[in-house]
Every structure is written in C-alpha cells, then in structure tokens.
Amino acid sequence: MPELEECSGYNYLRETAYNRATIKTIKRPAIAQVPAFKKYPEAEKVELPRNWRLSEARITPLLQNRRSLRRYLMEPIKLEELAFLLWASQGITAKSGAYSFRTAPSGGALYPVETYLSANFVEGLPPGLYHFDVENFSLDRLNNEDSAAAVAAACLDQKFMAQAAVSFLWSSVFRRCMTKYGNRGMRYVLLDAGHICQNLLMAAEAIGCGGCPVAAFYDDEVNSLLQLDLGEESILYAAAVGKKEGAKGAQCNL
Template sequence: MPELEECSGYHYLRETAYERATIKTIQRPAIAQVSTFKKYPKAEKVELPRNWQLNEARITPLLQNRRSLRRYLMEPMKLEELAFTLWASQGVTAQSGSYSFRTAPSGGALYPVETYLSANFVQDLDPGLYHFDVENFSLDRLNKEDSGEAVAAACLNQKFMGQAAVSFLWSAVFRRCMTKYGNRGIRYVLLDAGHICQNILLAAEAIGCGGCPVAAFYDDEVNDLLQLDPAEESILYAAAVGKKPGSLAAQCSL
C-alpha cells in the first residue's frame, strides 16, 4: 500500500501550496474563461415561486444577509458567542455506536478536519492560538502570545485576519479519510471544510457577527504556526469572524 506522500491527491495539495518566495512567479495555465451562469436556451422554462409560504423565517435572513465581511467593530466577541460558532461548525449532535455525528456532514463520518483558532479579541479568553477539542467541547491552548498579526502575515498579509475577533484555521488529517477512500478522499476532505466554514458564517450572521472565508495563505507558514507536520496534517481553509458594523457593505479585496 502506498504511503501518503506517494498518493497523487497528496501531491496535488503540495504542488498547489503557496510559498512566500515563489508566489509571484507561479505559472498558471492559460485556461479560457466561461460564463458564471450555465444556460439552456432551448429548454422549456419552469418559473420558481419566490414568495414561498414555508416555516423558514429563521434561516432566510441568515442566507440573504451573509456577505464576506472584512471590517469589524472594535468590540470583542463574547466567549459564549465563540462557543456557539464552534458548536455550529463541528459540534457533536448525535451518537450512534462509535460515531459522534456533528452539525456539519462528513464523507463516511470520518471527520478529517481539525479546527484551530487565533483568539484576537474574545472576552474572558487570553489572545493566542487554540485547538478546538470537539469531543470535550473545549479549547486547547497552544501558545501564550498574540497570534493575530502572525496569522494575517501567513495569510498573504490579509490584515483583516488579525483585526477580526477570531480567525479560524482548518486543517485536515488526511489519513482519516484517505485510509478508506484513497486519493478520492482528498475531495471529501475539501468538501467537509466547505461545510464547516459555511456553518460558521451562518452562525456568525445569527449573532450579529460577520466573517470572510480565506483560502489564500502560505501553507507551510500556517502549518509552522500551528506546528503541523504537513506530511500528516495541513492547513486547508480559514475564516475571519468579528462583530458586524450596522450598515457596512462588504469590502471586496480579492
């Protein structure tokens, strides 16, 4: 059986990692653009109702109002707000035999994604890097230093990552998924991370916060901050979350 490093899925992730020294010289294949909307001009159209009469009142504004937010109020998040967003991301919601099912789905219920966070401005929580212990619903403190600026620097100097109350960092323990699914498991890992991030963004919206997903980072700089061995576990995705100013339009920088 090939080891992880020999798998093409693993190679793909390493080959597409950003490095500070080489990011400006990356050669991208010249792939022609296509429209964002797929059209079937010859197909019969079925108009969809827009004024539905469903009991969906709670989720509609969250979906409608979620926007990537990169400027935040200078107001800390409460620890209970952070706890709620973490629960929304990966909290355990049911038990079945040895499986602990969570708020977000996971291919094969293998849960390869780990959550870390940089607490920048959270009441009753010292600033620094933490790991979310899903099983015990607790945080493991990883250092005792302010980590916001270092995280922002590792995320291609996107300053809002350090200005947000919290920046979440999601890694994958590839083996959890690849042992069962091989290279295809890489797909599932990436999809899992997407579910988790969207859960956090909607949960943030529900409590007057906003967030921005981030996939532009120097992979190994984030791995180093979190002391991850990229042969086993590597950064996949991130998001900043902070208090939402009342009427601020999303500031698009990427």
C-alpha cells in the same frame, strides 16, 4: 509517511501550496473563460415563485444577509459566542455506536478536519492560538502569544484578519479519510471543510457577527504557526469572524 506521498490527492495539495518565495512566479495554465451562468436557450422555462412561504423560515435572513465581511467592530465577542460558533461548525450533536455525529456532515463520518483558533478579541480568553477539542468541547491552549498579526501575515498579508475577533483555521488529518477512500478521500476532505465553513458563517450571522472565508495563505507558514506535523496534517481553509456594524438585536441565546 511514504504512503501519503504516493497519493496524487496529497501531492496535488502540496503542489498547489502558496509559498512566499514563489507566489509571484507561479505560472497559471492558460484556460479560456466561460460565461458565469449556464443557459439552456432551447429548453422550456419553468418560472419559480419568488414569494415562497418558506421565506419566513428562520434561516432565510441569515442566507440573505450573509456577505464576506472584512471590516469588523473593534468589539470583543463573548466566550459564549465563540463556544456557539465552535459548536455550530463542529459540535457533536448525536452518538450512534462508535460514531459521534456533528453539526456538519462528513464523508463516511470520518471527520478529518481539525479546528484551530487564533483568538484576538474574545472576552475572557487571552489572545493566542488554541485547538478545539471536539470530544470534550473545550479549547487546548497552544500558546499565549498575540497571534493575529502572524496569522494575517501567513494569510498573504490580508490585514483584515488581524482585526477580526477570532480566526478559525481548519487543517486536515489526511489519514483519517484517505486510509478508507485513498485518493478520492482528498475530495471529501475539501468538501468537509466547505460544509464546516458555511455552518460557521451562518452561525456568525445569527449572532450579529460576520465572517470571511480565506483560502489564500502560505500553507507552510500557517502549518508552522500551528506546529502541525508536516506530511500528516496541513492547513486547508480559514475564516475570520468579528462583530458586524449595525447588526440589529444580535445576541447569543444558548
């Protein structure tokens, strides 16, 4: 569609796509490094308490224990657990007029991010590629092929993805957001994806799983695996999820 190609936001995404043929020759601009922590040496310090009472909040261990996990138990996750992860990342939680609000915020409540799954070890779900139908809280089966190896290959051959119980693949339908916000909409699309992924990682932690965000992929290879309508929709972000070794008492109480 010509209008999208006139957007610098859209072109930025295309220009920064990884491609198997060119990835080794990408020239990065020489940008000087800065310290990892910003300091205000002259400023008066206000020490923060470390024994705050909210440490008993149920989210605290999830935040504390979350780490990007790249080794998984060779154990399937249950379909109920997958459903919980999908709900936690993109489920509808409230309706108001034309809006269906979700677990994760979205700029302008426009929800430009679509969720796809590469199911690998999910009890009761044949391996393959699926699309999450948010409105009906169901999965659309896209194919029945064992897609985990192909997804890992398309993600810069990151082998751990093939060992995960399931990989989440998030794309953006640009027009949903950019029709309203133009170029600035690209910021919102990327921010939305971050929220969704973090929700997923917290939810995974809550059920004895772990996940690893993945943004290193050959864009067009993932797009073509998902058979996305190029120019309209493109992969943005992904995450592999699987059972975590030694996760105690983890269960899905829905």
